[in-house]
Amino acid sequence: MEKHVVIIYPHPDDESFGAAGTITQFRRQGIPVTYLCGTLGEMGRNMGHPPFANRETLPEIRKKELRKACEILDIDLRLLGYRDKTIEFEDRREVALRLKEHLDAIQPTLVITHYPDYAVHPDHNAYGAAAIEAVGMMAPDTRPEVWAQAIANNHVDVLGKPDIVNDIEDVLDTKVKAILAHRSQASGILDLYHSEDGMPVDVKEETKRNLGQESFYIWRYEN
Amino acid sequence: MEPIDMHRVQEILDTFVNKDVYIHIETTNGAYASHFDHRAYNVGAYVRNAKVRFSRAKLVGNGNVYRAGLKMADGWIYAEGLTDWTMHDDTKLLLAGHDREGRLMVSLQIGTTPFDH
Numbered sequence: 001m002e003k004h005v006v007i008i009y010p011h012p013d014d015e016s017f018g019a020a021g022t023i024t025q026f027r028r029q030g031i032p033v034t035y036l037c038g039t040l041g042e043m044g045r046n047m048g049h050p051p052f053a054n055r056e057t058l059p060e061i062r063k064k065e066l067r068k069a070c071e072i073l074d075i076d077l078r079l080l081g082y083r084d085k086t087i088e089f090e091d092r093r094e095v096a097l098r099l100k101e102h103l104d105a106i107q108p109t110l111v112i113t114h115y116p117d118y119a120v121h122p123d124h125n126a127y128g129a130a131a132i133e134a135v136g137m138m139a140p141d142t143r144p145e146v147w148a149q150a151i152a153n154n155h156v157d158v159l160g161k162p163d164i165v166n167d168i169e170d171v172l173d174t175k176v177k178a179i180l181a182h183r184s185q186a187s188g189i190l191d192l193y194h195s196e197d198g199m200p201v202d203v204k205e206e207t208k209r210n211l212g213q214e215s216f217y218i219w220r221y222e223n
Numbered sequence: 224m225e226p227i228d229m230h231r232v233q234e235i236l237d238t239f240v241n242k243d244v245y246i247h248i249e250t251t252n253g254a255y256a257s258h259f260d261h262r263a264y265n266v267g268a269y270v271r272n273a274k275v276r277f278s279r280a281k282l283v284g285n286g287n288v289y290r291a292g293l294k295m296a297d298g299w300i301y302a303e304g305l306t307d308w309t310m311h312d313d314t315k316l317l318l319a320g321h322d323r324e325g326r327l328m329v330s331l332q333i334g335t336t337p338f339d340h
Contacts, residue, residue: 043269045253048239051325054339055226055247056311085254103310121254153258188325 002031002105006144007075008099008113008131010038010087010123012066013182014165015073017128019112020175021168023073024213028171033075036068036102038127041185043084050105051189061184069181088126095130100137108144111135115148115217118155132219142222147216162215169212176211224307224319227289229282232308235316236280236291239333246293247271247332248302272337275300291318291331302331 005026007015015023017034023033040059047053049212053061063079070077080098103111114128128148135143150159168175179186249269256263279294284305293300304320311317315334319327332338 043249043251043252045327047325047326047327049322051224051307051327054309054311054319055249055327055330055332056315056317059340091282120258123254151258192310204267 001029002026002109004108005031005033005037005110005112006103006106006108007033007036008111008127009035010082010114010121010127011041011042011044011084012037012039012062012069013073013179013185014176015112016069016182018114018151018177019214020069020169020178022112022166022216023075023175024171025166025168027074032132033073034078034102034106035070035075035077036081036099036141037077038087039084039123040066040079041084043055046185046187048184050121053184058184065182065184069178072181073177078136081126081176084110087130088122090126092126092130092133095127096133096137099131099134103138103144110147111144112147112149112166112216115150115159118150118152118159120151124151135219136221140221143221146219148216148219149216159217163218165167165210165213167212168214172212173216224317226287226308227258227282227284227305227308227318229284229286229289232289232316232318233282235310236282236333239277239316239335240277240280242335243274243276245272245337246275246300246331247338248273248300249303250302250329251327257314269303271340288320289318300331302329304329 007019009015043060044058044061112169113131114124116125116129119125132146135146138176147164240282256265275295277293277295281292283290289305290303291299291305305318306320308318317329317332322328
């Protein structure tokens with residue numbers, strides 16, 4: 001059984017869309033979960049539907065939404081304070097060292113992050129790479145396991161089937177609640193999820209399938 | 224934000240003329256455009272807290288969608304597709320264009336002090 005799980009994603013809502021079900025399952029087993037959230041999603045283009053945020057109010061709004069989602073998921077939140085869309089331009093080693101400081105203090109048995117180069121958003125790719133580097137800097141016998149999440153459309157073709165395909169139907173309600181906490185961001189996806197008409201069936205089923213399963217690759221270190 | 228009131232926004236633009244001001248200008252179609260549609264392109268650019276000075280500022284449009292042009296000594300600042308405006312902290316003018324889902328597509332913001340972050 002895991003002792004402590006650390007989630008390393010860059011944006012408020014990545015945790016809810018990507019891993020809320022898995023997180024909830026860990027929490028139900030009493031396992032502590034800490035989220036090292038990289039940015040506040042300051043440059044997001046979703047402002048609510050209809051818009052209630054603007055470019056300058058968005059960071060605070062998203063911070064509040066994130067805190068609410070973390071309450072729903074019952075997890076500990078740390079904000080790393082990078083700026084949305086800029087992580088790939090930071091020095092990766094520096095980002096990795098900052099992540100490692102947190103990991104050294106927490107001593108997790110499992111780290112969940114994005115799969116570099118297969119996570120679509122440049123922040124996902126860069127922050128995932130830094131997380132994997134952070135764990136790689138640890139002595140091999142002290143490393144937590146790393147689960148890397150790929151999102152790119154071609155990931156199964158290139159990487160093969162994910163090692164972990166987690167059925168989270170039993171905690172789907174909590175996942176949807178966590179997603180809805182990100183009110184400024186959630187409308188689009190959940191419109192798809194809830195829509196009864198007008199939406200092609202394959203899109204709806206795809207969305208439901210995406211929400212009902214969370215999959216990860218176990219990262220294999222060379223040394 | 225509210226739909227642009229051309230006269231009101233023009234008045235506010237005029238208050239920034241011939242002063243050192245900070246601008247935020249951006250356009251984006253999101254980081255997922257080509258993920259959801261393989262024929263689409265991810266395109267975006269932003270400048271935040273560039274310090275500029277302009278001698279003219281003009282808003283032009285048809286009552287729904289507007290363009291703004293700021294004339295500087297050595298060039299121009301231009302934004303198209305602006306639909307909404309608001310004041311932030313009473314001192315910063317925010318102009319933005321949103322699509323029908325309420326997503327920001329373009330923004331032009333002007334203030335006499337820097338924007339946060």
